[in-house]
Amino acid sequence: MAEAVDIENGLTEVQIEAARLLACGCKATDVASECGVDESTISRWRRKPAFAALVQRITSDAHLEVVGRMGELLHLALDVIEESLRYPDPSIRLRGAVALLNVSGLGRTMKVSAPIAPGDIEAAG
Secondary structure (H helix, E strand, O other): OOOOOOOOOOOEEHHHHHHHHOOOOOOOOHHHHHHOOOOHHHHHHHHHHHHHHHHHHHHHHHHHHHHHHHHHHHEEEHHHHHHHOOOOHHHHHHHHHHHHHHOOOOHHOOOOOOOHHHHHHHHHH
C-alpha cells in the first residue's frame, strides 16, 4: 500500500516528519534511523524543493516563536532591573544600573576611566 501524500506540498508523512526532525537540529543519520529510511534517502529528499521549503518554514516558525518569547521575557527582565534601581542597598542599585547599561548596549561602549570607590556608591545613593 502506498504512503499517503500531503496534497499541499506533495510530501509523504514520513518526509514531513523527517523535515520536522531536521529543522529541530537532528543529524541526518538520526533522522534516517527514526524514519526507517537510508541516510542517502534523507540526502535525496533535501534536494527536493518542497522538502527544503518545509524544513525552512518549520525553522522560520520556530525562530519567530523564540523571538516572540524573548520579547515577553525582556519586559520581565527590565521590570526586575527597574526594581533593583529602587532598592535601598546602594550596591544592588549599582548592579541594576550596570545591568541596564549592558542591556541598552551602552555598557559595552562606555569605558570607565577610574574604578568606582565604595564611598562613590554611597554618595550616589
